[in-house]
Amino acid sequence: MMPATPQWWRVDPLEPFQLGPRLIPGRIWTASGCFAYGLTGHEMTAPGFASPFAGLGAVVTKTVTPAARAGNPMPRLVETPCGALNSIGLENVGLDAFIRDVMPELEKRGVPFVASIAATCPEQFGEMARALQETGGGLRHWHGLELNLSCPNVAEGGHDFGKDPHTVAACVRAAREQVTDRALLAKLTPNVGDIAALAVAASGAGVDAVSAVNTFVGLEVDLATGEPILPRRFGGYSGPAILPLALAKVDEIVRKAGVPVVGVGGIATAEDALKFFALGAVAVQVGTAQMRDPFSAATIARRLHEIYLGNKRG
Amino acid sequence: MAAPGLPRPCRCEGVVTGNEPLGPGLLRLSVRLPLEPGFVPGQFAMLNLPAGRAWTFGRPLSILDWLAGEVSFLYRVVGRGTGELAGLKPGAAVTFLGPLGTPFPLDLGGRKAVLVAGGVGLPPLFAWRKQRPQDVAAAYFGARDQEDAPWPLLDSGWRVGLEDLGPSARGGARQGLVTDLLEEDFPADGTRDDCTVLACGPWPMLEAVHRQARRRGWPCWLSLEEHMGCGYGACKGCVVPVADGPDAWRPATCCQDGPVFDAAHLAWPQLERT
Ligand SMILES: Cc1cc2nc3c(=O)[nH]c(=O)nc-3n(C[C@H](O)[C@H](O)[C@H](O)COP(=O)(O)OP(=O)(O)OC[C@H]3O[C@@H](n4cnc5c(N)ncnc54)[C@H](O)[C@@H]3O)c2cc1C
Numbered sequence: 001m002m003p004a005t006p007q008w009w010r011v012d013p014l015e016p017f018q019l020g021p022r023l024i025p026g027r028i029w030t031a032s033g034c035f036a037y038g039l040t041g042h043e044m045t046a047p048g049f050a051s052p053f054a055g056l057g058a059v060v061t062k063t064v065t066p067a068a069r070a071g072n073p074m075p076r077l078v079e080t081p082c083g084a085l086n087s088i089g090l091e092n093v094g095l096d097a098f099i100r101d102v103m104p105e106l107e108k109r110g111v112p113f114v115a116s117i118a119a120t121c122p123e124q125f126g127e128m129a130r131a132l133q134e135t136g137g138g139l140r141h142w143h144g145l146e147l148n149l150s151c152p153n154v155a156e157g158g159h160d161f162g163k164d165p166h167t168v169a170a171c172v173r174a175a176r177e178q179v180t181d182r183a184l185l186a187k188l189t190p191n192v193g194d195i196a197a198l199a200v201a202a203s204g205a206g207v208d209a210v211s212a213v214n215t216f217v218g219l220e221v222d223l224a225t226g227e228p229i230l231p232r233r234f235g236g237y238s239g240p241a242i243l244p245l246a247l248a249k250v251d252e253i254v255r256k257a258g259v260p261v262v263g264v265g266g267i268a269t270a271e272d273a274l275k276f277f278a279l280g281a282v283a284v285q286v287g288t289a290q291m292r293d294p295f296s297a298a299t300i301a302r303r304l305h306e307i308y309l310g311n312k313r314g
Numbered sequence: 315m316a317a318p319g320l321p322r323p324c325r326c327e328g329v330v331t332g333n334e335p336l337g338p339g340l341l342r343l344s345v346r347l348p349l350e351p352g353f354v355p356g357q358f359a360m361l362n363l364p365a366g367r368a369w370t371f372g373r374p375l376s377i378l379d380w381l382a383g384e385v386s387f388l389y390r391v392v393g394r395g396t397g398e399l400a401g402l403k404p405g406a407a408v409t410f411l412g413p414l415g416t417p418f419p420l421d422l423g424g425r426k427a428v429l430v431a432g433g434v435g436l437p438p439l440f441a442w443r444k445q446r447p448q449d450v451a452a453a454y455f456g457a458r459d460q461e462d463a464p465w466p467l468l469d470s471g472w473r474v475g476l477e478d479l480g481p482s483a484r485g486g487a488r489q490g491l492v493t494d495l496l497e498e499d500f501p502a503d504g505t506r507d508d509c510t511v512l513a514c515g516p517w518p519m520l521e522a523v524h525r526q527a528r529r530r531g532w533p534c535w536l537s538l539e540e541h542m543g544c545g546y547g548a549c550k551g552c553v554v555p556v557a558d559g560p561d562a563w564r565p566a567t568c569c570q571d572g573p574v575f576d577a578a579h580l581a582w583p584q585l586e587r588t
């Protein structure tokens with residue numbers, strides 16, 4: 001059965017929109033950790049597409065930490081019937097290499113990007129934000145900074161850290177002091193009772209939007225051994241299975257906190273994305289689906305643009 | 315980024331043209347693609363079912379052959395994905411993302427290739443031999459037993475070693491491991507120092523082949539297997555430890571930096587631990 005045509009959709013996802021101090025090129029983004037640093041896949045082709053980057057509003061780059069990290073042991077991924085668990089462990093090149101090697105290359109290739117960072121205390125978030133601002137301040141394609149306050153895979157920081165509204169506010173404040181002319185986003189964990197409280201705290205401290213959500217804590221058991229498959233037991237659950245869960249979290253934030261939201265979680269089609277927009281999201285991010293098909297976000301952007309054009313004419 | 319000289323990967327729909335059993339649970343899948351053929355042996359594709367029935371992640375399968383408009387794979391049914399693939403009839407749609415990954419070298423700098431394949435590790439070496447027949451010193455194929463071997467692909471150029479030969483030896487097959495056959499043909503006495511090993515197969519076989527290559531002073535290229543998410547370097551879900559200085563290592567991606575690695579670049583202490 002074809003889904004009903006959403007005649008209420010009147011927004012061109014390819015049209016730049018204002019987010020805080022910054023005009024962002026479009027509303028369909030890729031999610032952190034699922035499209036590397038935005039430097040992978042440029043050579044790929046697909047019928048009807050010039051590249052996987054066609055129509056993307058932004059690539060949220062893989063979260064970087066102050067120092068490079070080797071990440072978790074293998075296996076790092078477990079497929080489930082409607083999603084996946086991951087335990088990458090924030091493998092990343094570190095902030096210095098990101099600033100030195102990645103940012104200039106993204107600028108050169110004209111990839112619109114939002115940098116994602118994680119730290120273990122508010123001061124560190126402030127220092128990272130300052131370093132990015134110092135070198136990146138002049139870049140045309142650097143549009144925003146997303147604070148990853150929610151990665152469930154990092155033993156020393158991450159989780160509990162991002163569950164406390166006071167800490168969330170402190171991290172946001174530290175970053176906002178340094179980065180004033182780029183969009184500032186806080187990425188929230190869904191593994192809390194009251195996500196709206198986190199959004200209120202982030203908003204009060206100066207974010208322009210919250211990204212919701214990161215992965216849900218999950219576990220899968222290997223029946224042959226009776227042990228969890230992932231060496232760290234838990235992983236982050238993502239993919240189509242979490243779409244309704246993510247929608248519920250976004251709805252909670254929009255209605256209780258009134259903070260602009262960038263919707264993330266389970267989006268694989270244009271219709272999935274529209275559900276977030278229907279609830280009031282200002283943009284969306286595509287994660288797991290981008291791993292399966294590097295043209296997912298580009299396909300969604302094109303389809304939403306077509307629906308927009310159809311509704312405008314009709 | 316694909317290394318210079320490699321074909322550009324494409325994401326497209328294909329149509330199954332054949333899916334014939336070559337043994338119990340062992341099949342050759344052929345898919346018609348709207349693409350010009352182009353791959354280097356060792357490269358693979360991520361195969362999936364069309365939207366609506368797609369698995370969260372594609373399944374990596376090495377490219378066996380690619381003739382005008384039709385690409386083929388050799389696969390063994392081991393789980394959900396390969397089980398569903400085995401049920402596809404001609405005319406069924408699949409999605410293809412490929413060719414992906416860093417392949418085997420084709421130019422061995424004047425050396426001769428010793429090809430070692432185990433089980434469904436055959437495709438890259440089958441393709442290598444097809445593209446560079448004049449550069450092959452020997453080709454070995456190993457499997458558990460007769461039913462495990464894709465006989466239609468094994469012409470007389472392959473020396474076949476079976477762990478369990480069974481009552482009637484087929485195709486000149488011998489009882490034993492491929493590494494035993496290699497040991498027989500190439501004594502480690504320095505008489506043949508002009509070879510390079512290219513190998514793909516189960517991990518214990520790769521370890522053994524690597525030791526043999528070292529004893530003979532041969533360069534050695536191994537195609538490794540890791541569970542994959544994206545297949546194109548986007549998720550860091552498929553890492554392999556590679557050496558990074560004398561005692562250090564760093565994670566490389568099996569899908570993009572590999573699946574083929576120069577054995578000398580691998581971080582063996584870390585690999586052996588896992
Ligand atoms: C580069 C590369 C090339 C390969 N080429 C071939 C080939 O030519 N022929 C062939 O038969 N097999 C090949 N394999 C192995 C093949 O990918 C797996 O057998 C297949 O993914 C199993 O999927 P499944 O759903 O049937 O198994 P399940 O166990 O149900 O799969 C669950 C998950 O684990 C992954 N997985 C399971 N086993 C493996 C494995 N051995 N390697 C990687 N991922 C695995 C699956 O992709 C899936 O994501 C290759 C693997 C790699 C990495």
Ligand SMILES: Cc1cc2nc3c(=O)[nH]c(=O)nc-3n(C[C@H](O)[C@H](O)[C@H](O)COP(=O)(O)O)c2cc1C
Pocket residue numbers: 031032033034062063086088090116148151187213214215236237238239240242264265266267285286287288289543549551
């Ligand atoms: C393999 C993988 C790696 C991820 N890495 C990060 C990361 O580094 N930083 C982050 O903020 N989120 C990370 N995420 C979470 C995603 O950005 C996204 O929030 C989540 O997967 C839900 O969206 P999805 O269902 O579309 O994947 C990762 C997700 C996956 C699957």
Ligand code: FES
Pocket residue numbers: 541542543544545546547548549550551552567568569570
């Ligand atoms: S499978 Fe995603 S990086 Fe290799």
